Amino acid sequence: MAIGFRHHLQQQLHRLAVNAGRPFVSWAEPWEGVDPVSFFMQGPSCGFRERFFWADRTGGTILVGLGSVYAIETEKADSRFDDVEAGRRRWKKEMEPYGAADAPPLLFGGFSFDPYRPGTDMWRGFPAGKLVAPAALLAVRNGKTTLTVTVPTDKRGRDWERVGRLLERISDPMAAPKRLPRLVSDEEEEKERWLAAVREAIASIRAGALDKVVLARARRLAFAKTVDAAAVLQRLREQQPFAYIFAFEQDGRCFIGASPEQLVQKEGKMCRSVCLAGSVRRGADMEEDERLGAWLRADRKNNEEHQFVVQMIGRLFSSVCETVEMPPAPQLLKLPHIQHLCTPVVGRGCRERSVLRLVEMMHPTPALGGTPRDRALEVIRALEPLDRGWYAAPIGWVDGEGNGEWAVAIRSALLAGKEAMLFAGCGIVADSDPNSEYEETNVKMAPMLSALGVMNDG
Numbered sequence: 001m002a003i004g005f006r007h008h009l010q011q012q013l014h015r016l017a018v019n020a021g022r023p024f025v026s027w028a029e030p031w032e033g034v035d036p037v038s039f040f041m042q043g044p045s046c047g048f049r050e051r052f053f054w055a056d057r058t059g060g061t062i063l064v065g066l067g068s069v070y071a072i073e074t075e076k077a078d079s080r081f082d083d084v085e086a087g088r089r090r091w092k093k094e095m096e097p098y099g100a101a102d103a104p105p106l107l108f109g110g111f112s113f114d115p116y117r118p119g120t121d122m123w124r125g126f127p128a129g130k131l132v133a134p135a136a137l138l139a140v141r142n143g144k145t146t147l148t149v150t151v152p153t154d155k156r157g158r159d160w161e162r163v164g165r166l167l168e169r170i171s172d173p174m175a176a177p178k179r180l181p182r183l184v185s186d187e188e189e190e191k192e193r194w195l196a197a198v199r200e201a202i203a204s205i206r207a208g209a210l211d212k213v214v215l216a217r218a219r220r221l222a223f224a225k226t227v228d229a230a231a232v233l234q235r236l237r238e239q240q241p242f243a244y245i246f247a248f249e250q251d252g253r254c255f256i257g258a259s260p261e262q263l264v265q266k267e268g269k270m271c272r273s274v275c276l277a278g279s280v281r282r283g284a285d286m287e288e289d290e291r292l293g294a295w296l297r298a299d300r301k302n303n304e305e306h307q308f309v310v311q312m313i314g315r316l317f318s319s320v321c322e323t324v325e326m327p328p329a330p331q332l333l334k335l336p337h338i339q340h341l342c343t344p345v346v347g348r349g350c351r352e353r354s355v356l357r358l359v360e361m362m363h364p365t366p367a368l369g370g371t372p373r374d375r376a377l378e379v380i381r382a383l384e385p386l387d388r389g390w391y392a393a394p395i396g397w398v399d400g401e402g403n404g405e406w407a408v409a410i411r412s413a414l415l416a417g418k419e420a421m422l423f424a425g426c427g428i429v430a431d432s433d434p435n436s437e438y439e440e441t442n443v444k445m446a447p448m449l450s451a452l453g454v455m456n457d458g
């Protein structure tokens with residue numbers, strides 16, 4: 001990008017900062033020709049300690065954030081959604097947006113799965129709830145790219161400096177992401193122990209204590225060198241075209257994944273969700289693939305698993321929307337490694353003003369927790385030794401108007417230095433077979449294994 005343009009942007013910011021009546025000012029400009037992953041890669045060398053990446057299922061919206069000029073963070077289990085929503089409103093009042101009106105500044109963040117469970121050191125930096133306003137946001141919407149820069153008007157803090165550095169470098173030709181390092185060890189929780197937990201869950205369900213519970217397991221990979229989050233991102237973008245591609249990084253620890261599951265989207269008075277539960281692998285050829293798909297559609301156990309989600313989301317949408325539409329029977333969603341039963345839901349005339357309220361009501365759906373919710377959470381606490389952290393929890397963005405989109409952070413891994421911790425779970429119901437459920441979690445880890453270069457896809 002021309003030097004003149006950079007000066008123009010910096011001058012705008014300075015002029016606005018001097019005259020602004022609020023603590024933060026932002027400026028948005030069309031900024032074509034910058035690749036989202038290259039932009040993500042600029043972060044550390046400009047001094048930004050936080051980075052996020054978001055691409056929606058269609059790839060139509062891509063958001064990449066560097067730095068954090070304004071962060072809302074909470075560890076309060078009871079009030080975490082109130083805390084972040086209050087923070088969002090405060091941010092809106094303190095922030096004066098200028099420039100391209102179609103690229104409003106926004107907050108990006110996530111929540112932990114279960115804030116009532118004590119966290120471990122593994123998830124340091126990923127609290128019960130966190131939203132971040134990036135200093136620099138690259139947004140691609142409908143084929144148009146915009147750069148939005150947000151800085152404090154008192155010119156204190158390091159963000160002016162970092163943004164200045166970024167503007168100097170943003171158009172430099174970028175190096176490719178680092179090559180993925182060699183795997184040196186691979187540990188998973190003992191299979192027998194996990195199967196025993198599943199058997200116990202099945203027994204509780206058959207005894208009538210609950211209807212469904214989702215149990216997860218983890219796999220820890222260690223590599224010869226540090227894993228470059230940008231390299232993993234790039235591979236996920238190539239390999240998982242119909243998933244939400246997300247990354248949330250702070251101080252070198254990056255939670256990253258390719259989730260097919262939308263939790264909720266709000267756009268004005270319209271809201272959407274996708275019920276996703278019930279799974280089978282892809283076939284080796286078209287014939288086998290279709291046979292597996294037909295089996296999944298007809299299978300009683302998988303349909304039961306799925307219907308708990310449809311009932312809950314249908315009921316919830318009915319309580320906050322004037323009208324709710326969903327197809328009468330689930331569709332098949334085919335992803336590179338797995339196929340799912342899928343029921344999209346659209347609600348119109350939504351009475352909630354902020355998508356964060358919808359996130360609060362919906363999390364965890366029976367696709368990630370179980371039915372009834374509280375029983376399922378108790379069973380997870382009792383039977384799952386894992387610290388889920390942000391796995392299986394909401395991740396996404398919200399703007400000043402309360403619009404935004406959130407996915408469920410599955411098919412994911414936490415990258416920390418030379419290590420990657422992968423997570424996968426599955427819905428246990430009365431008719432579950434422990435070994436098939438175990439196999440299902442393996443299939444669900446395949447996308448991350450493949451992005452990490454550990455598994456070769458045939």
Ligand SMILES: C=C(O[C@@H]1C=C(C(=O)O)C=C[C@H]1O)C(=O)O
Nearest residue numbers: 277278279367410424425426427
């Ligand atoms: C829990 C996960 O996936 C969830 C469980 C599914 C199932 O059990 O069939 C399907 C989709 C997801 O809602 C995961 O991928 O870790």
Ligand SMILES: [Mg+2]
Nearest residue numbers: 278279426427
């Ligand atoms: Mg399942």
